[in-house]
Amino acid sequence: MSDADTGGASDTDGNGAFGAAIERGEDVPLLTGSGEYTDDISLRGTTHLAIRRSDHAHARIENIDTSDAEAMEGVLAVFTGEDVVESGVPNTILTAWDLPGLVQPQYRMLATDKVRHEGTPVAAVVAETRHAAHDALEHIHVEYEELEHVTDPVDAVERDVPPVHDEAEDNVAFDFELGDADATDEAFADADRVASVDLRQPRLIPNAMEPRAALADWEEATGKLRLWMTSQNPHLHRMLLSAGTLGLPENKIQVIAPEVGGGFGSKIYHYPDEAVTAWCSMQLGRPVKWQATRSESYLTDCHGRDHVTTGEIALDDDGTIRGVRVETHAGLGAQLSQFGTATPSYLYATVLSGQYTIPAIHCHVIGAFTNTTPVDAYRGAGRAEGIYVIERLVDVAARELEVDPAELRRRNLVPPDEFPYESAAALVYDSGEYERAMDLALEHVDYEALRERQRELRNEDRYIGIGIGSFIESAGLSPSGLAGDLGAQAGGWESSIVRFDSTGSVTVLAGTADQGQGHRTTYAQVAAEELGVSVDDVTVVEGDTDRIPQGMGTYGSRSASVGGGSIARGAREVREKARRIAAHQLETSVDDIEFDDGEFHVAGAPDRSLHIQTIAHEAYLGHDLPEGMDPGLEETNFYDPENFTYPFGTHVAVVEVDPETGEIEIERYVAVDDCGEIINPMIVEGQVHGGIAQGIGAALYEGAAYDDDGHLRTRRMDEYVVPHATQLPDYETDHTVTPSPHNPIGVKGVGESATIAAAPTIVSAVTDALEPFGIDHLDMPITPESVWRATGGDN
Ligand code: PCD
Incomplete structure (x- = not known):
């Protein structure tokens, strides 16, 4: 299996899983069309949401008349920003990073007073079919008073233009400095030569293969919200939905990111649209699905x-x-x-x-x-x-x-x-x-x-x-402490569970969330290496906050180091527990037990050995464990790197x-x-x-x-x-x-x-x-x- 040229980094002899160019286990379902994406999922009674967006860059909303749209066949409800306000939910889209002096204007799910960019959500239509919802959009009549707009960041600050937000009169959200200004001035004064360049880095649009989507299912009886969405960080989305937008307890929200067709940074953001999908389901008591069109993505996916x-x-x-x-x-x-x-x-x-x-x-x-x-x-x-x-x-x-x-x-x-x-x-x-x-x-x-x-x-x-x-x-x-000093409103750690099942297979539950990177393969390699089992014995589960209790998600190229680091640490704990069981059953001391490619054996007596998968079985039988040891063989790890x-x-x-x-x-x-x-x-x-x-x-x-x-x-x-x-x-x-x-x-x-x-x-x-x-x-x-x-x- 191994054509490794790096040898892996495990502290055991290893079995060559780490470092091997093995094929991606996830590719067969993805390439044969059996991968399940958010829009593939349907629940009984699913309704469809379409979002009316502003076609002005900057305007005051004078009036929204929804009556024609409401009267259309198949339309179940039309909601405006006022309806969301009246529902009493916190209705705030939170930013995850504070900076000194940051101006944080109100940011609601649906606009109420003003629209501030083309594509701002102003109303939501829920209908029995996707077509009916989209057809109704045109029948919502919005009257605007147009305002002068600005699209260039230099013009926004230096020209005399109306502010995007009244809270930031000069359009400055933050004024940030890093480094030593005086020392730099001195260096420039002392240097022989100075060169300079003026440059622009234009806006880029992420263009993920799968446009954003959400399916929300509110269950009135239990007060539980299930939300499938195109997310790079389901746990962060759960937290932001709980604290910022919906005000539901975090343990009543389940966020599931099924297959996600590319993110490239664009699916980190807790957008208004997915939150509105969830809110609509809570209003109607029926499942609600929203699938962005491609042009909606250009307009609303973060740039x-x-x-x-x-x-x-x-x-x-x-x-x-x-x-x-x-x-x-x-x-x-x-x-x-x-x-x-x-x-x-x-x-x-x-x-x-x-x-x-x-x-x-x-x-x-x-x-x-x-x-x-x-x-x-x-x-x-x-x-x-x-x-x-x-x-x-x-x-x-x-x-x-x-x-x-x-x-x-x-x-x-x-x-x-x-x-x-x-x-x-x-x-x-x-x-x-x-x-x-x-x-x-x-x-x-x-x-x-x-x-x-x-x-x-x-x-x-x-x-x-x-x-x-x-x-x-x-x-x-990471680490979380440093991230916190710099203003992060979330941690920089990652969490995972490494679990031997009782018949020897391994389940790894990871708090990161793949969008195509191949975690199911590489995480299995990390665990297989540490546990001395085959990569095929390991199943990796990501993207479901009810199955994986905690996590931070996938962005900033963190999954291999922070997520993989967490899995390696958890697997090592599992291995050490197994070593103690092996020592007990082989009637020797823990220090005398050696581990090699899945096999625990007594030092100097290689025929006296037990395989880690056999020990897993013993751990769940619980018949013959060391004095005081709890049964089971799994470890929950939280890892905050240096x-x-x-x-x-x-x-x-x-x-x-x-x-x-x-x-x-x-x-x-x-x-x-x-x-x-x-x-x-x-x-x-x-x-x-x-x-x-x-x-x-x-x-x-x-x-x-x-x-x-x-x-x-x-x-x-x-x-x-x-x-x-x-x-x-x-x-x-x-x-x-x-x-x-x-x-x-x-x-x-x-x-x-x-x-x-x-x-x-x-x-x-x-x-x-x-x-x-x-x-x-x-x-x-x-x-x-x-x-x-x-x-x-x-x-
Ligand atoms: N690895 C290995 N080794 C090493 C490293 C790494 O193997 N050393 C591998 C892993 O495991 C994975 C991959 O590789 O699988 C990657 O990793 P990382 O670097 O850690 O990263 P992650 O975290 O996983 O991911 C993230 C990234 C990002 S960030 C982005 S943008 C992009 C990338 O990822 N996205 C994407 N890539 C990709 N791919 C795909 N397919 N899709 C997508 O979407 Mo940001 O922050 O979000 O802006």
Whole structure:
């Protein structure tokens, strides 16, 4: 089974489950169509919800007339924001991250006074069929008084526009600073050279394959709500529904995330829509289902990024970086989403040191309300934006100093003996061998020869570019204490139950929630390794708050390290209990018992042994256990790691740009990633592939745009371009393994790494190709048109 090249990280001899490139157990049901998604589930008497949304960016609601809609055939009820208020539920969508001075305006399930972005929910129709519900939407008559709107985060703060919320007159939700301003000013004053870049990181739309959905079932007799939904974090949703929106006791809410068809950050947020679905079921006493349409998703799934930034870097003539200064306007959209405040603050400013030793860093972020869809996490959330800034700065600095960009990076990398490394941006990096990963990536493309080829081709008016993206990522979002100090309103731990069943199979219940990452396979590998059983003996259960008592969910590339760490710890406890039973039954002391691939045997007497699965049976029989030991063989674990993990790597892209047509062709794409110990190399490679695709999408194709009326212009698949397979190169992947000391299995996250790396790598490559045209920087998405204009094609 094993073609492991990492050997696993268990403290036992192991059975090779950890580190094996085994196929994903979840794929058969997913690929044969038997996977069950929220919309596949039907209960007897299910009704259907459709949501009327505002078509204005900013307007006051004057009147809502629901009578025509109510009279339509099949319509059961039409609710407005006033109805929700009258029902007396708490009716608040909570943000999960507080910041000093944060303005937190009221955020209700259905709007009552004003609509603040196109797509704001204003009324809910419940009907016997989905069609009837959607048909009735047009017959709700809403009168608005239109207000002036603003969609750009800089305009929102600097122009004299009406506030999105009266509570924030200047549209500033928060004003955030990180680092030492004085030390940074000094570094800039003392440095030989300064380079700078102005850049925009456009809004991205997550585009999960499965649009959001919810099915709610309120049972009046027991006062219990069951809610199936597309969730990355069912337990967090349970908590927010309980405390914020519905006011039901947490133990009367069951949130189930069945198969979830991709999240990419967009299914963390506790949106109004799913809450309204639940509330409607409570009003009608019947199951209610809501399934977003694709265009509804474009309009209402959280967007990502939306930064306008000025970055500056100070260096000495020998290329030593002295300081970095960053000023960013971050668009938050019309409301504070769940992680919308954390993303452009702590998840962003803290990674600005990248892979480099930078003595002084200062970052200032203005979080601005705008009349747009709320922004929340999108793959790489915050870290992608921060690494983009530092990598662009290093590239422009290399030009300023006329040094090779690989060489300038090399001169400033944090050396391996400096770990744990405390950056000037307040993080303590766990472990890293940055130069080794960079060298490996450069070797793959034969960097020196490639530079030579670049020079030769330029003589023939051909422009190839070599782009480098070196990154770190803070993955895992823990420990809870640290997260709490920074404003998190939830913990950073994870919880799991590892259970031997009485006939020897193993059930792992995990508080994370897969959306395609492959947890059912990798978690089984972790447990199998620790328990010495086969991967096929392990069944992993996620995504049901009634079966899995506690958990935090899947985001921030935390599941392998925090979830996997919890499972490993629980399994080790289970193993130790089994060891005590083995010692008892083999009539020897616990210290004399050795464990090898599932078998407990007496040291020096390998024939006197008991298999862990036999012991499991004994544990439930309970006939012959050590004095005072309780029966059963399971462990509930809560695991709060010491710190984040810090994956890293270097990606290199080779592109050819045709300045006449603006066409960009990616010739090669090399990704060297280090995510510590690797549970499943095939899954990790898949994560890297998908991540690169999303990074290339951001660099060359994607970007949400609003028109002058504040309407989302990119609201369909033919208007918002996600790259097709034919537009993507073959990826060449490789890795180094630098274990993280921060969790028991030495892993680091990988889910977001490649997205973080790919966008700066591609932009680096395209601007490198265009160096002869004096082009230092082009904003994403770099399209043929923007290249053509920048190279003077339109003159
Ligand atoms: N791993 C291994 N090894 C290592 C690491 C890892 O093996 N060292 C693996 C695991 O186990 C899993 C995966 O891999 O399975 C991943 O992991 P991680 O990194 O830990 O992560 P998670 O937590 O699991 O997940 C999350 C992520 C995120 S974050 C995102 S965006 C995205 C990614 O994930 N999303 C998604 N990826 C993916 N995939 C898919 N398919 N889908 C999806 O949706 Mo955020 O924060 O939310 O923005």
